[in-house]
Amino acid sequence: MAHRTYNIAMVSDFFFPQPGGVESHIYQLATKLVDRGHKVIVITHAYPDRKGVRYLTNGIKVFYVPFAIIYRNTTFPTVFSFFPIFRNIVIRERIEIVHGHASLSSLCHEAILHGRTMGLRTVFTDHSLFGFADAASILTNKLLKFTLSDVDHVICVSHTCKENTVLRASLDPLMVSVIPNAVVSENFKPLSRPDPSAMSFVQHPLPAHPLGPNDTLTIVVISRLFYNKGTDLLTAAIPRILENHPNTRFIIGGSGPKAIELEQMIEQNVLQDKVEMLGPVLHENVRDVMVRGHIYLHPSLTEAFGTVIVEAASCGLYIVCTAVGGIPEVLPSHMTMFAKPEEDDIVAATGRAIAALRGNRVRTEKFHEQVKSMYSWTNVAKRTERVYHGISGHISEAEFYGYDVSNDPYGHATRNRDFALIDRLKRYYGCGVWAGKLFCLCVIIDYLIFVFCEWFWPRDQIDIARDWPRKKFEGDDD
Structure with a gap:
């Protein structure tokens, strides 16, 4: 089987120059994916000394988007204002997969919503644990349920994190893989x-x-x-x-x-x-x-x-x-x-x-x-790459999930979800009596903004960016 490569956008409020575990995870994962022949860009918010587009030494392009920061380096959640910029970046860089990181990242949630509206495959990585009783956790969990109602796959960094995320977002456990962090020893x-x-x-x-x-x-x-x-x-x-x-x-x-x-x-x-x-x-x-x-x-x-x-x-x-x-x-x-x-x-x-x-x-x-x-980041990248293969149809459902989900009486076939608006609305509508209606309204508005952007700023008028020379992957064809 030929080695399939992808154009991937890592999106999170948390990235360098800010130090932290999520920031390091995104950088190390992106670096190893580049080594395996993929194209990876990072989209995050601007810092006082870091705005616009920057290149890291290994060829990873970082977009520092100018948005207001409200708390612990997270941006103010606007839901829709990020869409025109995001669409322009995605088209310029020919992105195929949007990979968001961190439950508390506004950019991550918005990117997954906009990515699905644009017909892109989406992955979410959860790095945190949250409760179920306090007001902040209840609001965060409802937001997570909104985002993950229409995502292709979820990655958690531990089995405890998986259990927590499955409960918080009411997910099918088959949709969630456990891929731990690693260190550069x-x-x-x-x-x-x-x-x-x-x-x-x-x-x-x-x-x-x-x-x-x-x-x-x-x-x-x-x-x-x-x-x-x-x-x-x-x-x-x-x-x-x-x-x-x-x-x-x-x-x-x-x-x-x-x-x-x-x-x-x-x-x-x-x-x-x-x-x-x-x-x-x-x-x-x-x-x-x-x-x-x-x-x-x-x-x-x-x-x-x-x-x-x-x-x-x-x-x-x-x-x-x-x-x-x-x-x-x-x-x-x-x-x-x-x-x-x-x-x-x-x-x-x-x-x-x-x-x-x-x-x-x-x-x-x-x-x-x-x-x-x-612990090895190369192993983490290989396992993440397998998730990309699974959601894009490069490997069969039986190989991805470990058994034939088409015959599952509980309806566990979760891959290759339909991008049709009516099917997406059905998934969001089940998020709650009032929340479901609000989520459906958000998705409809997002779709209308997308249609307007396609008319007002056609794709053929957006310049395609030149790619950094890709590394030739010399490993096994997996």
Whole structure:
């Protein structure tokens, strides 16, 4: 079978230069898809120093669309104003598949709606977990149900994330694949302890021998300092951990609204010589911070995957983390010490991890090779490419779903959904007594805008952009 390539648009509010897990995921996935011969562009919102069209060094074109930002780098949801710009980009770049990322991204949801109106195949990747009771989660879940009522396929980064998304959006589980995040293990190598020159740039190098009872043990935290990342738990736990273990220090990297509370805690407890606040850390500097430590502490309250703990393990750090969301799926038990998302349990789990390291009961020097064998962006790209093959009809339904869905008595045949407006309206109408009618109205207006744009700005008047030379894929024909 010939290797089929696609023109793909990755759409999300979250992309570089902003640091984060979703941003890194999009970049790494796009890079590996380009290596496999595909054309990939990224559509995101503009930043103060980043507007218009930019090219990344590997040939990925990034469109920084000028829209107002309202909260945590997400754009104001206008539903329709993005359509004319999106249509122009899609036609210029001859896009075939629209791949949106993140539940909280307005651009992602709007792009999937507009993509379906234009007759394009659509994929959505969910990177987060949400509840079902609070007002914000209810609104987010209803928005997700609207978007995913008419999407070709959904990807989740963990099995817990899949269960959460299926329940939130009332999806057929067959429509959802689990493809985890990964790390570039070469970028997260531990220090070579016997080689002093390899540690010359490190402010506090690790000892070249197992930790003794009087050696300083360093705990690293790199995270956005928000409530959902467990910063309140961290603020409460640090003084107790340092009191119980005097020969211990903390390095904290990241920024957010909870940073002020951490700083106040440090001043109140006079811990300036025990806790180092680094502020925002660029992703390319994360490894240099991590290798200064022995333990990575991750007190998050909710997490779909937790790429940062994989990066920390790859750097040879022992992981102390909360057993929430998809985190228990990420690493084997010998690399992690789990805790409940409670102050007392985090303090106790950290104490057990410190004792294990000081007693030389954990072989962290083997973590890097183990992580390297478990996680690979090339594998993630191959599995994502298979999803593209499935929704485009390049592989059979039986091969894509694992069995012949045409004979499924429950009607699980979800691939190749009809683009006809009446069929789309039927899918949206089932989203709720009042919401269904509102969603149908949105789809009709979106379709009318599309018809107007096709008349006012015909396709043959839009210049086709020249493609960056594609890489020749030399792998197996899959």
